[in-house]
Amino acid sequence: MFGHSADGDMIRIKIASPASKTVRDLLKEKLDQLQCHFTWGPQKEIIDLDDMVYRLQDSIDLNLKYKARSYNQLAFVNCLQGNSEEAIQNLQEAEKILRENHKDTFERRSIITYGNYAWVHYHMGELTKAQSYLDKLEIICKPLTDGPRYTAMIPEVYGEKGWSLLRSAAQHYEEAMECFEKALEEDPDNTEWIMGYATVLFRLESIPGTREKYKSSQCVNHLQRVLELDPDESLAMVMLALKLQQDNQKKEANELVERALQKSPDVPKVLRNAAKFYRLERAVEKAIELLEKALGITPMNSVLHDQIGMCYRVQLLELFKNPLSSDPQYPEFQQKMVLINHCKHHFGKAFEHRPKTATKSQLDYADICIRNGEYSDAAEVYSKLLKLEGIRPENMQKIYLQAGAFEMYRRKSDLNAVNLLQKGLKIKNNTHDWKLCYKHLDKWVNRKLCRDAHNSKALGVKGFLYQMDGHKSEAIEYFEKALEFDPSNEEYLSALCELRLSFEEHHEL
Structure with missing residues (x-):
């Protein structure tokens, strides 16, 4: 079909026919069946794409093992950012590495790369090329499975999926663990999958609300197994050292860290974990030295900035104990200001490219x-954090706790504080942060009721606290008291109705 441009020249106008739409839709249905980065969950809204690019590029530049894995994931991220041509180049590099390093198992290991190729070509509108990769996958997968037509659930696929999920966001760690378990069922001595399983356990055990599910010995056993199969795996050494440090096995832990640093003096992940070990041993200067060295190798690494910030904070909190640090006449005051600037610089760098995932740094x-009296800056940080979506519940609880405490004790805004702390309590778990939310609210309630026993807000919050504790009759009593002084409060009426119904059902059983 033809039309006319503004200056009268004839131009061609393309109109998609219903048939081409149908072809695209049918192709999309096939693509959705694939096992590759485009079907594994983490998408634009829950990963910080810029930071992911830096991390993947670092692992490629450092020539670490499993470079093909990094190129595959980088292709996915580039495609999400609209850089499809770069994504194709990434996949070409991944394919080249797999052909060179895995001649005998290339086809098994190419399933994910070919799946990614198909998706990138689909996003580029190159449907014939996308279909050609589906055809290749069908040929590869046919002898490997009786199941899906275009993929095969083999250890290589489960393992790659596990690493991809592990690299993305904490809410996918448990799914990553399941993937490594599946990979190890068929290939129990594969150090790549054992290390993946150990890594996901290591991370899960550090997350409030999930650590209680996992025994530390599980992670220790898997790291020890990695070192049995590969005695030179220095990252496993420092991770094991951190676990042994927790169990107070300091001598063996220290030896492992020293050995890892001798074997891999220039690997940022080894340096970072060794630095964490020394920071926990209060050897903060040694930790900073290692982290600065790692940062010199990977200057855009946000996790390193966070770790350096934590080291300077240890020194700052120690200095706060010295009364001279609050007097500008003394050098301790200048030292304090230097440490405050160091902390702000490094924590700021840590979340610069990770606004969605680096909540702790913020x-x-x-x-x-x-601590430096910059309340407006703190308020701005909390405001941004409270608007984030898709945050893990335990991280959101920590945000509510700290923002609520800030409103209560610094801004003296009781209503805002109570609202935030109640939201933190509604995230039900037995974490330290949950207990602190409760403690702050309980203290506020008792203070208010001491001054005015008829304060409806305080009576309502007292009812809420009893409700959270599971003490229904006491909760009912306090909500009824609150309604005496605020009879039209919908929040109290709703809570009272729910409690009475639940109370009656319980007593009917």
Whole structure:
């Protein structure tokens, strides 16, 4: 079909026919069946894409093992960012590495790369090329499975999926663990999958609300197994050292860290974990030295900035104990200001490219601002954090706790504080942060009721606290008291109705 441009020249106008739409839709249905980065969950809204690019590029530049894995995931991220041509180049590099390093198992290991190729070509509108990769996958997968037509659930696929999920967001760690378990069922001595399983356990055990599910010995056993199969795996050494440090096996832990640093003196992940070990041993200067060295190798690494910030904060909190640090006449005051600037710089760098995932760094930054009297800066950080979506519940609880405490004790805004702390309590788990939310609210309630026993807000919050504790009759009593002084409060009426119904059902059983 033809039309006319503004200056009268004839131009061609393309109109998609219903048939081409149908072809695209049918192709999309096939693509959705694939096992590759485009079907594994983490998408634009829950990963910080810029930071992911830096991390993947670092692992490629450092020539670490499993470079093909990094190129595959980088292709996915580039495609999400609209850089489809770069994504194709990434996949070409991944394919080349797999052909060179895995001649005998290339086809098994190419399933994910070919799946990614198909998706990138689909996003580029090159439907014939996308279909050609589906055809290749069908030929590869036919002898490997009786199941899906275009993929095969083999250890290589489960393992790659596990690493991809592990690299993305904490809410996918448990799914990553299941993938490594499946990979190890068929290939129990594969150090790549054992290391993946150990890594996901290591991370899960550090997350409040999930650590209780996992025994530390599980992670220790898997790291020890990695070192049995590969005695030179230095990252496993430092991770094992951190676990042994927790169990107070200091001598063996120290030896492992020293050995790892001798074997891999220039690997940022080894340096970072060794630095964490020394920081926990209060050897903060040694930790900073290692982290600065790692940062020199990977200058855009946000996790390193966070770790350096934590080291400077240890020194800052120690200095706060010295009364001279609050007097500008003394050198301790200048030292304090230098440490505050170091903390703010590094925590700021830690979340610069990770606004969605580096919530802890942002909370640490806000805490430093509060300690320095910069309340407006802290308020801005909390405001941004409270608007985030898709945050893990335990991270959101920590945000509510710290923002609520800030409103209560620094801004003297009781209503805002109570609202935030109640939201933190509604995230039900037995974490330290849950207990602190409760403690702050309980303290506030008792203070208010001492001054005015008829304060409806305080009576309502007291009812809420009893409700959270599971003490239904006491909760009913306090909500009824609150309604005596605020009879039209819908929140109290709703809570009272729910409690009475639940109370009656319980007593009917």
